[in-house]
Amino acid sequence: MDFRFTREEEVFRQTIRDFLQQELPPWWEGIEALGTDEGWAFYRSFVRKMGAKGWLNMHWPKEYGGMSATPMQQLIFTEEMAYHCAPAQIDLGPWVGSTIIVHGSDEQKRKYLPGIATGEAEWCIGYSEPGAGSDLAAIQTRAVEDGDEYVINGQKIFTSLAHRADYCWLAVRTDPDAPKHRGISMFVVDMRTPGITVRPLIDMAGLHTFNEVFFDDVRVPRE
Structure with missing residues (x-):
C-alpha cells in the first residue's frame, strides 16, 4: 500500500x-x-x-x-x-x-x-442553561405554540459569540410532559428578534467571548 x-x-x-x-x-x-x-x-x-x-x-x-x-x-x-x-x-x-x-x-x-x-452569517449555539450546564435533558427554556408562531421564554448561559451572531441554534422544551430526554426541539432564531437580551460575561483575561442570553416572549414563526 x-x-x-x-x-x-x-x-x-x-x-x-x-x-x-x-x-x-x-x-x-x-x-x-x-x-x-x-x-x-x-x-x-x-x-x-x-x-x-x-x-x-x-x-x-x-x-x-x-x-x-x-x-x-x-x-x-x-x-x-x-x-x-x-x-x-x-x-x-x-x-x-x-x-x-x-x-x-x-x-x-x-x-x-x-x-x-x-461565512457571511454568524451563528451561536443556545444549549447550556444556568441550571442545566450541558445536560440538555435538564433544559427549562420553553417554546409554546401560538397559532403560526412559537413563543419562547427562558435563559441560556456561556453562549459563545451571541453578541456577534445573526442567528441562534436554540434547544428548547416543547413538550413538558414528555420524558426529560425527549420533548426537546431545535429552533433557528434571528438574534434581532424583539425580546432577546444579550448580557456579556467577561472572562479573567478581560475578554468578551461568552454571554448570557434571555428570551422574553420571543416570537418565532413556524417554518
Missing part, C-alpha cells in the same frame, strides 16, 4: 499554505484574539475569503457551497489550519448547516446555507 499523498493532494496542501502565509498577520496568535475588536474584524474578513474558495464547509456538495472534498483533502486542510493556528469557522454554523442539509426543508436550505457557506 502506498501511503504517500498524490500529486493533486500535495498541490492542494501548497495552495492552502500559500493562502495562510499571505493572509495571516504577524500579530495573530490564535483564537484568543477573537475577544478583541481587531481580532474579530480580521476573523470575519478571513472566513469570507475561505468561503469564497469553498473551504469553510468543503465536505458539503458543490450545490450547497462546498467543494465535495475527499476525506484526504479535509485532513490536509485541517492539518495546515492547525499548524498555522489559523481561525477556522468557529461559530458552529457548519454544525447547523449539515443538519439542515439532512433534515431541513428546501426553503430552509435556500435561506440559511448560502450564508454559512460564504
Whole structure:
C-alpha cells in the first residue's frame, strides 16, 4: 500500500499554505484574539475569503457551497489550519448547516446555507442553561405554540459569540410532559428578534467571548 499523498493532494496542501502565509498577520496568535475588536474584524474578513474558495464547509456538495472534498483533502486542510493556528469557522454554523442539509426543508436550505457557506452569517449555539450546564435533558427554556408562531421564554448561559451572531441554534422544551430526554426541539432564531437580551460575561483575561442570553416572549414563526 502506498501511503504517500498524490500529486493533486500535495498541490492542494501548497495552495492552502500559500493562502495562510499571505493572509495571516504577524500579530495573530490564535483564537484568543477573537475577544478583541481587531481580532474579530480580521476573523470575519478571513472566513469570507475561505468561503469564497469553498473551504469553510468543503465536505458539503458543490450545490450547497462546498467543494465535495475527499476525506484526504479535509485532513490536509485541517492539518495546515492547525499548524498555522489559523481561525477556522468557529461559530458552529457548519454544525447547523449539515443538519439542515439532512433534515431541513428546501426553503430552509435556500435561506440559511448560502450564508454559512460564504461565512457571511454568524451563528451561536443556545444549549447550556444556568441550571442545566450541558445536560440538555435538564433544559427549562420553553417554546409554546401560538397559532403560526412559537413563543419562547427562558435563559441560556456561556453562549459563545451571541453578541456577534445573526442567528441562534436554540434547544428548547416543547413538550413538558414528555420524558426529560425527549420533548426537546431545535429552533433557528434571528438574534434581532424583539425580546432577546444579550448580557456579556467577561472572562479573567478581560475578554468578551461568552454571554448570557434571555428570551422574553420571543416570537418565532413556524417554518
